[in-house]
Amino acid sequence: MKVLHLISGGDTGGAKTHVISLIKELNKLIDAKVICFIEDIFYYDALEAGIDIEVFKQKKRTDISVVKRLEEEIIRKDYDIIHCHGARANFIAMFLKNKIKKPMITTIHSDYKLDFKDNFYKRIVYTTLNSIALKKFDYYIAISDTFKDMMESRGFEGDKIFTVYNGIDLESEIEYVSKEEFLKRYNISGEGKLIVGIIARLDAVKDHETFIKGAYKVLQQRKDVIFLIAGTGSEEKRLKSLVKEMRIEDYIHFLGYVKDPYSFFNAIDINVLTSISESFPYVILEGARLKKTIISTNVGGINKLIKDGYNGWLIDVGDSNALAEKIIFFMENKEMIKTMGENLFKSVKENFSSKNMAEEHYKIYKQILESRR
Structure with missing residues (x-):
């Protein structure tokens, strides 16, 4: 054929x-x-x-x-x-x-x-x-x-x-740099901080605004966390202005286009996706290869993979309160980050x-x- x-x-x-x-x-x-x-x-x-x-x-x-x-x-x-x-x-x-x-x-x-x-x-x-x-x-x-x-x-x-x-x-070798080397590339200090990341083009359909609002709510309670945004797009200027207005520039870092996404996944602790619409996104599967758990909006076919509290969390579109709650849950139950990341890898290996x-x-x-x- x-x-x-x-x-x-x-x-x-x-x-x-x-x-x-x-x-x-x-x-x-x-x-x-x-x-x-x-x-x-x-x-x-x-x-x-x-x-x-x-x-x-x-x-x-x-x-x-x-x-x-x-x-x-x-x-x-x-x-x-x-x-x-x-x-x-x-x-x-x-x-x-x-x-x-x-x-x-x-x-x-x-x-x-x-x-x-x-x-x-x-x-x-x-x-x-x-x-x-x-x-x-x-x-x-x-x-x-x-x-x-x-x-x-x-x-x-x-x-x-x-x-x-x-x-x-799942069989090919993954190439990535160390967490320290990746953060140094952007002059970011991650010592003693939980690192939450989103990698997606900066377009309205990816709804980074919800990610930023969720980050703001987390930062009202905890300061031992930083947020990484990887990607470029038409929303970049507006999103940077939003971060400035909220006065959280020291905690949210825009990385631009990241040519080695696995280095990004290796550097973060929690993977996030806030899209308004998705089919069955690879950013979750790619993060899973490095056993990174996910907090994602419940869109497309994502709920075929993510089971709440087992290998990640699902939230409603635009629900920055729920996003903040889940991030704080992980901060207060850090052992669950590793456990749920391993469970996600297992789920992907078995079915996807x-x-x-x-x-x-x-x-x-x-x-x-x-x-x-």
């Missing part, structure tokens, strides 16, 4: 981790290749992972000259299935669909109506184009049951939607490995091809 995966190539978050983890495992079962349209960190990380990847460079996002090249590649290599990831790949696939007679599938990594929430132009243009492109696909893979329900509620046919939860490679994820994809590909015959 031969499957071609298409992705933007500008990806740095969960989609990047997903595709690289998936293709590494899929190549043990089938012949899988990736084509991307931007030569960036995704491309270099995929090469380093030993993945068969090629760049079909676009001049700009709307450049569809790559469609002809893709058509020739698909016919020449006789791919059985074309599998897309993200808005740019979906847009290109919309034009490719009429030129090839192959089943086409796309993975729904996020709520596509929120992908460009922070940019008016992109929200109007790219969200509209992606919504149109999505209707052209034969099949869909949703990252959670919640996303499958979302797709059905928007008029997509349920029998064309499969659900596969994200999985992570990249091996399981690849096997589920293989079954779906087989089912699609058999139904076509």
Whole structure:
């Protein structure tokens, strides 16, 4: 079986981790290749992972000259299935669909109506184009049951939607620097302090404001804690102003883009996610590899993994009071940080490995091809 995966190539978050983890495992079962349209960190990380990847460079996002090249590649290599990831790949696939007679599938990594929430132009243009492109696909893979329900509620046919939860490679070696070296990089003193961290792009959908408000409430009671925010985005200026207004700049540190996320996870004690919308985020799985427990909003499929008081805590969207309460609970019960982190690693190992994820994809590909015959 031969499957071609298409992705933007500008990806740095969960989609990047997903595709690289998936293709590494899929190549043990089938012949899988990736084509991307931007030569960036995704491309270099995929090469380093030993993945068969090629760049079909676009001049700009709307450049569809790559469609002809893709058509020739698909016919020449006789791919059985074309599998897309993200808005740019979906847009290109919309034009490719009429030129090839192959089943086409796309993975729904996020709520596509929120992908460009922070940019008016992109929200109007790219969200509209992606919504149109999505209707052209034969099949869909949703990252959670919640996303499958979302797709059905928007008029997509349920029998064309499969659900596969994200999985992570637990066998490859993790590279990271020591906690001391990581903090020194940013001139942060963490001695005698509990370290609470969030790593996510600084966009409204990630709701860092709740993280900051929760931190403020913790700091009214305890000062032996610091908060790290890793990521960049359109909300950065507003969030920094908010921290300044609250006069907690000495306790909240903006790190910018962190190129080695496992060094970040190694440095923190508690991982936090305050998103308004998620599918099944990799930041929880990546933190779990280093046995870091999580406090997360109860969105998407996260409750399939997190069990309150066992391997982490779930809070409602926007509930900064609950976030503060859970952080203070950990500060007063520090032995639970380690115990719940170990439990999270165990839960991920048993149910959310990249091996399981690849096997589920293989079954779906087989089912699609058999139904076509």
